[in-house]
Amino acid sequence: MNGGSIMTPPPAPRVVQDDRLTELYRTYGPVIYARCVRLLGEPVAAEDATQETFLRVHRHLAAAPSASEALLWIYRIATNYCLNEVRNRKRRPDLLRELPELPTGDSEDLLADRDFAARLVAEAPENLRVVAWLHHVDGMDQGAIAELEGISRRTVVTRIADFAAYAARFAKRSQ
């Protein structure tokens, strides 16, 4: 099962005097935080990323027509923000050395390893990074990625193929 449409998230517990900001943070904070932990792998970095994401969310959420759209939207913002953070970490020269031993086999086998795919995505060209992560690490199918990112399925397919070619070149260089 992949992707899936969504309904309005359940109301979060709150007290009467909570303002709109607190309500939004209580409602969407947990899912953003969990997402950021998974993307960044560090609770402290995830806390920062959650706050950064939420600042962007809060700016525009009042204009969003429905809570169901809002969850997709927030998810997208958090994903983009965290992958930018992953990209920034790429500046560290030791990142490639941190890559685990290459899985054996062709590039398909390579990308079947979630952890390896995650690290390879951090090295990938920027235009491929989000789609590659959503597909190979998060396990989302093309349709779900297209919906989440607001791009066409054809674009998703192309980027997945480009990333596979990138992974194949990486495997060849590493042999």
Added chain:
Amino acid sequence: MTAKDTHLSAFVVDALVSGALTSVEREAAERHLEGCTRCSDDVAAVRALHEKFTADVLPRTLPNVRARVASSRRPAMVRWIGVGVAGLAAAAAIALVLHFKAPPAKPDVPEEPYLAIKGSAGMKIVAQHAGTQLEVVDGVKLAKGDAIRFVVDPNGLPYLLVASVDGDGQVTVYFPAGGKESGRVEDGRKVELPGSIVLDDARGPERVFALFSKEPLAAGPVTTALLAIGAGGRDEILRARTLPVPAEAQRSIVFDKVSP
């Protein structure tokens, strides 16, 4: 193993724990969970993170989020951060939100339009270019011989370090000039830093950072961070908007040095 085809995607796991799946989708996911240890573990991990956020992270971070949201609402900030790019990005985002009706096209939320809005201090760069004075916003083209000066709004943060990295990877500490740590600045809405800088003939982007802090920042880590950006070339200079240093507020502006 990949999650494709055989396991719940990360999004479905998050939506499930958030109670955001339709009843049909939730039942399908729950059926899958009955026979899948890996996905059950994923769900348990996400659930634990939700609980941790509510019990621990939320109480600690909410005051900070509220303060930053309040800060970003100040109209003066838009003028000070200047940076028409931020305003254009916000306008674009709002315009896109207006197209949010079904079929819903997600607003194209820019990646980092608000990264520059941390705290409330600000920086403006004024350039003397081709006989005229102009405010430097992201992407402005300047040439050898143009003079720039800095005007800052410390907003109560007493220490400032202004430094840049250019297309040649050259790092310069502008304030205090060649200093080893932040210099003290007077408080006020428009504090003009002493002196002006005449641009050399290095071409390409130059990104200037203003780092406001409560305590002096050592220039060493700032220089190291700038060199790392410079090593990434033009694209990295254009992308990087903050430095990994403990400044309470950061502002950044990039301009392009071209042939006269």
